[in-house]
Amino acid sequence: MAKMERIREVVTGQLSAEYLRERANAGWQLVAVEWQRPAEGDERETAASAGEVPYGSRVSNDCTHLEENPGEMEALTLILEQIVQDRSLAHMADTLNKRGFRTREGAKWTAVSVYNMLPRLIEVSPRILEKEAWAERRKQISTLG
Numbered sequence: 001m002a003k004m005e006r007i008r009e010v011v012t013g014q015l016s017a018e019y020l021r022e023r024a025n026a027g028w029q030l031v032a033v034e035w036q037r038p039a040e041g042d043e044r045e046t047a048a049s050a051g052e053v054p055y056g057s058r059v060s061n062d063c064t065h066l067e068e069n070p071g072e073m074e075a076l077t078l079i080l081e082q083i084v085q086d087r088s089l090a091h092m093a094d095t096l097n098k099r100g101f102r103t104r105e106g107a108k109w110t111a112v113s114v115y116n117m118l119p120r121l122i123e124v125s126p127r128i129l130e131k132e133a134w135a136e137r138r139k140q141i142s143t144l145g
Contacts, residue, residue, distance in 0.1 A: 055104060055120045075101045076121055077128050079114060081137060089114045
């Protein structure tokens, strides 16, 4: 599948048919519409709306829950393997880049971006470690070391 470029625009006025035609003529395809209005009741922000989708997850097709993002989970698993092998953050970034992984923003991995994934890796590692595939990978890591 071809790499898709995405942008998000904040609409400050009326959305015109002319503007939509210009975007379509430039090769863009409309893929989502998000609506908002003031909510009734409690004004506190809920946990679901408080931030971004955690790395390794994505919004499900029915938009009601999060599900595992296989590509991002593979990147996290690779980082975990590299930790087991006691590799440096720079080495981890190089390995991710060589294997074609990119950050969520589409950038190449750096030591800093790998470092910033460590808290997320702590959260998700129990799920990675309980998978049968991890047991096999762990055996291979032991023989490579």
